[in-house]
Amino acid sequence: MTGYSCPFSSALQPDEDLVGRCTHTRHMEQGLTAPTPGGRGFRSSRMEPIECRDVLVQNALFTGDLEAVRKHFTESAAVNLIIESKGDELRWTSRKLGLWSLTYEQELTAPLHITAGRGYLDCLRHLLLRGAAVDFAPGGKTALHEACAAARTDCVRLLLSFGADPKTVSEAGYQPLHLCKSPASIQCAQLLLQYGASVNSQTEEEEDTALHVAARHGLEEHVQLYLRHGAGLEAKNEEGQTPLNAACAQAHPPQDMERYYRMLFVRGPSPPGSSWLVLVQSVRPVILQEGVWSVWAQAEVGQGRGGA
Numbered sequence: 547m548t549g550y551s552c553p554f555s556s557a558l559q560p561d562e563d564l565v566g567r568c569t570h571t572r573h574m575e576q577g578l579t580a581p582t583p584g585g586r587g588f589r590s591s592r593m594e595p596i597e598c599r600d601v602l603v604q605n606a607l608f609t610g611d612l613e614a615v616r617k618h619f620t621e622s623a624a625v626n627l628i629i630e631s632k633g634d635e636l637r638w639t640s641r642k643l644g645l646w647s648l649t650y651e652q653e654l655t656a657p658l659h660i661t662a663g664r665g666y667l668d669c670l671r672h673l674l675l676r677g678a679a680v681d682f683a684p685g686g687k688t689a690l691h692e693a694c695a696a697a698r699t700d701c702v703r704l705l706l707s708f709g710a711d712p713k714t715v716s717e718a719g720y721q722p723l724h725l726c727k728s729p730a731s732i733q734c735a736q737l738l739l740q741y742g743a744s745v746n747s748q749t750e751e752e753e754d755t756a757l758h759v760a761a762r763h764g765l766e767e768h769v770q771l772y773l774r775h776g777a778g779l780e781a782k783n784e785e786g787q788t789p790l791n792a793a794c795a796q797a798h799p800p801q802d803m804e805r806y807y808r809m810l811f812v813r814g815p816s817p818p819g820s821s822w823l824v825l826v827q828s829v830r831p832v833i834l835q836e837g838v839w840s841v842w843a844q845a846e847v848g849q850g851r852g853g854a
Contacts, residue, residue, distance in 0.1 A: 598627040607657050610666035615673070619657070625678045631655050654685035662701045663692035670701055680710045686717025694722040694738070697730035702737050712743040719750025724759055732767045745775040753784040754792070761793035 598604065606614035607629075619625050631653055658678045661670040670689075674680065681688050690710040693701040702722075706712065715721055723743045726735040735756070739745060748755055757777040760768035769789075773779075780788055787795065 596624050596627050598629045603627075604629060607660045607669070608664070610661065610664060610669055612666075612668045612672070615657075615661075615669045619673060619676050621676065623676075625657065625673055625676045626682055627657055628684045629655050629657070629660070631660075656682055656684050656689070658682060658689040659685070659687075659692045662689040662698060662705060663696045665696065665698040665701055667700050667704065670704060674704070674708050680705060680708050681714055683714075683716070687720075688714055688716070688722075690714065690722045691716050691720070691725055694731060694734045695725040695727075697726070697728050697734055699731075699733040699737070702734045706737055706741045712738045712741045713747065715750065719752075721747050721749075723747065723756045724749050724754065726756070726768065727759060727763050727765075729765060729767070732765075732771065735768055735771055739771070739775050745772050745777045746781065748781075748783070751784070753782075755781050755783075755789065757781065757789040758783055758787070758792045761789040762796055764793070764796075 600618075602614070603618050605611070606618055656678075657673050658670065658680070660666075661673060681690075688710065690702065690705045690712070691714075693705060712723070713721055721743065723735060723738050723745070724747075726732070726738070745757075746755055752758075754762075755772075755777065757769065757772045757779075758781070759765075760772060777789075779790070782788055783792070
């Protein structure tokens with residue numbers, strides 16, 4: 547812990563169990579790095595993970611209290627902390643006497659992740675300037691993953707300017723671009739591609755590309771963006787679906803039908819007899835009559851009806 551202290555709480559302490567649970571922490575082996583505002587530069591001293599149990603510190607982070615964050619995270623204080631927080635998913639757990647109960651799964655996070663995921667830009671900047679490791683991933687994902695999932699454009703921009711890796715893979719097998727799943731995340735996707743994200747990268751388990759994800763969620767602007775950057779139209783995921791198949795396999799409300807129909811044509815005119823044209827011709831009547839996409843259209847193309 548050379549050069550760092552934890553003056554604000556006796557509840558901050560190294561925890562061997564947490565250290566063992568940390569994944570994707572190769573930066574700890576190489577030294578923690580954080581660039582200066584004017585460019586990439588200084589290297590902070592090597593640190594082991596520190597668990598934070600201080601309620602005041604956690605409250606400051608979760609509420610975005612900049613004054614309190616500045617008070618707790620001074621130049622001499624440790625900034626790469628590990629915080630165990632309640633996750634979003636419930637799971638069955640068994641404690642004493644063989645009794646089972648549903649409890650929220652506990653997740654490991656860090657100050658950078660909390661502020662980035664909640665859009666606390668000033669707090670995030672303060673932590674980065676205090677030397678927070680930008681690619682620190684105690685719970686298997688980085689702050690950039692969190693910011694993209696929450697569509698926090700300003701936080702994504704700041705993290706990337708401090709050297710966050712746009713291609714980093716989470717423990718679940720996702721790159722940040724795969725987490726741009728809402729219309730509000732379009733600028734996040736633009737920034738990731740601007741900083742070198744691969745538009746054709748695939749998730750490790752499902753083998754989805756960003757185009758699969760955008761098509762599945764009906765994100766017309768994302769689809770157009772990815773196609774402009776060379777996204778592969780014929781890329782297949784683990785289930786053998788192309789991005790178009792992924793879009794057609796989802797049920798969507800009637801009010802979205804015209805938007806989804808337009809999305810089919812962002813590629814431009816298809817040659818006569820192509821699978822794209824057959825699929826469009828098969829899907830459109832179903833959309834107009836029933837207001838939902840039909841997996842039937844996917845089967846039509848999969849059986850080779852109509853040529854191509």
